[in-house]
Amino acid sequence: MNATIQGALKLGVNIDHVATLRQARYPNLLDDHNCEPDILQAAIACQKGGADSITIHLRSDRRHIQDADVYRLKEHIHLPLNFEMGNTPEILAIALSLMPREACLVPESRREITTEGGLDVAGQSTELHDTVAALRGAGIRVSMFIEPEIKQIEASARLGAEMIELHTGAFANAVGAKQMMELERLATAARAADAAGLQVNAGHGINYSNIALIRDVRPMSDFNIGHSIISRALFIGLEPAVSEMFALMNSAQPPHL
16 A cells, blocks of 8 residues: 555545546436446546545535445445535535545535635634534544635634645646745645644645645645546546556656656
């Protein structure tokens, strides 16, 4: 496993987009596993490629991952699940039934294609309190998907989250000097979170090119990457696409694509 490499950054692969492709052909799928592409086979390929965990987001509108997927993955794969979730009673009940290793609380909007922006933990602490308490009480590690802002880090720590996932979208979308400013913003947030006793993860828009910059941000534990890996897999296959990303995360060599 990649996690055995001393000091290696860990790679969580988000396979939501595999389910998106499946739902494009089988929009009414609820629990039929004989549909392509198979979400379980995708997870197995990620595992073979060296992924340290699998990330899935069960949205309230079920636009990609379905209820049956989460239980099937939990039963059949040997990697930890990072369960992304909105703060709703329905999804919380599923999380408590599923018992993933980690639950990452994220914002949700029916208008967005994928999660855009971090969760306003500072502004929603009251609403989030009982959810965090219930997850932690069940032994599920809690993460907050947030912007790299001190107030969000402090609010996450006060609520009892054990981790944060820094939203890297602004960094990924920037170029030149602006990108370096966003990188420093992430580094400052990572140091502040570490000082607050939080594990620091990151995700959104990380790809095979910008990984060469963000991999040097410390302290950092996990990168959760989906779209770029699934896109690369169309041309070289999912297992090698995962292996390639992990190598770039932990290599002194620049990307060669």
